[in-house]
Amino acid sequence: MLVKILVLLLAAALIALICWWFFGNFEQSSDQAKIEGGRQEGQVVVKGGYEPEVLYLKKGVPAEVTFKMEDQTACLSHVVFSTLGVDKDLSKEKTVKIDIPTQKAGEFDYACGMNMFHGKVVVR
Numbered sequence: 507m508l509v510k511i512l513v514l515l516l517a518a519a520l521i522a523l524i525c526w527w528f529f530g531n532f533e534q535s536s537d538q539a540k541i542e543g544g545r546q547e548g549q550v551v552v553k554g555g556y557e558p559e560v561l562y563l564k565k566g567v568p569a570e571v572t573f574k575m576e577d578q579t580a581c582l583s584h585v586v587f588s589t590l591g592v593d594k595d596l597s598k599e600k601t602v603k604i605d606i607p608t609q610k611a612g613e614f615d616y617a618c619g620m621n622m623f624h625g626k627v628v629v630r
């Protein structure tokens with residue numbers, strides 16, 4: 507009887523551990539762009555995905571987001587902002603600057619050329 511309870515407790519602890527690991531791993535990384543001299547600049551490193559996945563910009567401050575390519579795979583070679591009509595080839599230019607409109611609050615989703623990896627820029 508006691509053994510059964512122990513096994514049950516152990517199983518529950520294991521499930522909790524797996525959940526923690528799973529959700530911890532899928533938590534999105536985020537960052538706030540730095541404001542300097544009336545402008546703000548953010549940076550996203552492209553390496554096996556986007557780091558940070560969510561970049562926050564302050565509304566009303568002209569913004570530029572730099573994508574730094576550190577990945578070798580063809581998958582991440584393009585960065586596409588479909589709502590802005592931007593499609594940049596990062597395999598040709600390792601550092602690409604993209605102007606983001608900040609007049610209005612909103613979200614700009616972007617993805618790799620195959621729409622497999624996603625990130626977003628949030629104006630708030």
Ligand SMILES: [Cu+2]
Nearest residue numbers: 581618620622
């Ligand atoms: Cu891809």
